[in-house]
Amino acid sequence: MHFDAGYFFGFVFHPPLALLRGLMTTVLTTFVSMAFGVLAGLFLSICGVSPWRAIRWVNTVYIFIFRGTPLLVQVIIIYFGLPYLINVDLFPQSVQLFGFISVGGAVVAGVTAFALHEAAYFSEIARAAIASVESGQWEAGRALGMTPGLVMRRIILPQAVRIMLPPLGNQINGMLKATSLLYLIAVPEMLFIADAVQSVNYKTLEVYLGVSVYYLALTTAWGYIQEALEKHYSKGFGLI
Structure with a gap:
């Protein structure tokens, strides 16, 4: 047995079309999963700083479950276990999105698992970033007559996003590699x-x-790309 260098370089520089399609699947799955995960995580992070204990409890339990179990287990449970549990084929071979986009049910299951998993991690990233903004910023916004939601959107989040960017970039990097788990489904x-x-x-x-x-x-x-984004937004940016 010997290493075939010619085949290796041919595979890398002249890959089969199927591999390029697989690469596109990897990239699209990563960024769609991250988009949904960030939105869900941001919502959870706001729950985590809520003055109501019951809402904070929901955030705590969610994070406990999804950060405390392996991503591989979550993918398997969502794809195989959840349809079996409720006796409904949630992820058929082909799924129509928005009436005209057709994707495989396994892809939808994978994106769902990745997004739910990422939400738990991003929730903690966002919660820590929001908590790092000085309390005086809240008080200043309230003194100007802003509602809590407006203070969050106009004052707190623009400052917190700068803090979120480095760990968020690392999460995306990790997600690019984690998509290899979809091989099992x-x-x-x-x-x-x-x-x-x-x-x-x-x-x-x-x-x-x-x-x-x-x-x-x-x-x-x-x-x-992450380095460029961090440099570009190093001074923060506004949200509507």
């Missing part, structure tokens, strides 16, 4: 395609090293 992302390729030609090491190069390229590219 047959989503055709990069790892799934790589496994299919190596099962035919038995170039296991060459194929998996090639896929590693693509993951490194994605995370490196995102690193530069």
